[in-house]
Amino acid sequence: MKKYVTLSYDDGAKFDRPFVEMLNAYGIKCTFNLISSSMPPSDREAWYVSREEARELYRGHEIATHSLTHPHLEQLSKEDIEHEIREDIKNLTEIAGYPVLGHAYPYGTYNELVVDTLREIGIRYARTVKATSAFDPPEEPLLFHPTTHHRNPEVFRLIDEFLAAEPKDHDLVFYLWGHSFELDRGEEFNSWAHMERVLKALSGKPDVNYVTNMEFIERR
Numbered sequence: 001m002k003k004y005v006t007l008s009y010d011d012g013a014k015f016d017r018p019f020v021e022m023l024n025a026y027g028i029k030c031t032f033n034l035i036s037s038s039m040p041p042s043d044r045e046a047w048y049v050s051r052e053e054a055r056e057l058y059r060g061h062e063i064a065t066h067s068l069t070h071p072h073l074e075q076l077s078k079e080d081i082e083h084e085i086r087e088d089i090k091n092l093t094e095i096a097g098y099p100v101l102g103h104a105y106p107y108g109t110y111n112e113l114v115v116d117t118l119r120e121i122g123i124r125y126a127r128t129v130k131a132t133s134a135f136d137p138p139e140e141p142l143l144f145h146p147t148t149h150h151r152n153p154e155v156f157r158l159i160d161e162f163l164a165a166e167p168k169d170h171d172l173v174f175y176l177w178g179h180s181f182e183l184d185r186g187e188e189f190n191s192w193a194h195m196e197r198v199l200k201a202l203s204g205k206p207d208v209n210y211v212t213n214m215e216f217i218e219r220r
């Protein structure tokens with residue numbers, strides 16, 4: 001049995017640039033959930049990361065879908081859900097240069113139709129926003145609940161608990177999620193300095209595997 005750390009950050013804002021730099025410095029991998037219709041072709045001044053730079057920026061991490069236009073998927077017809085996901089997969093697969101088959105639910109919301117449609121399309125896993133404060137692998141990968149958001153004041157206690165835990169009958173995963181743009185707010189638990197402390201606490205442990213969401217799902 002093994003231990004894993006994985007991250008999932010949404011929306012693909014320009015703040016991903018310094019965030020990726022920080023992740024790379026600590027050897028931690030992240031899945032970035034992108035909204036392809038928001039991405040400009042090449043504009044580096046835009047709020048969203050551009051299509052042109054995304055492949056290089058996110059190299060070594062994972063690009064995943066967050067839907068084409070970030071709607072509440074559970075309010076859509078099956079046909080519209082399919083359009084939102086299939087078009088995003090198509091755009092992001094072209095951008096990434098590999099098949100994009102991970103997902104994070106926009107707003108964290110879903111219903112049975114959404115989950116069933118993702119499964120039919122071939123999505124391998126989908127992240128919710130329901131923090132568990134636990135380290136268990138998902139029973140249903142299409143309802144992959146994260147351990148915690150980075151702004152949880154308990155995040156360091158959870159990291160300590162995870163690092164001290166021994167995997168016995170199943171693997172353990174510390175799954176952190178958020179948005180890089182939140183880090184620019186400069187609050188106590190929502191700032192670049194806070195994130196650096198979080199990454200430092202998680203990084204460099206010889207018994208921990210640092211993986212993207214898909215690498216975790218495909219682990220052996």
Ligand SMILES: [Zn+2]
Nearest residue numbers: 010011106107
């Ligand atoms: Zn989002």
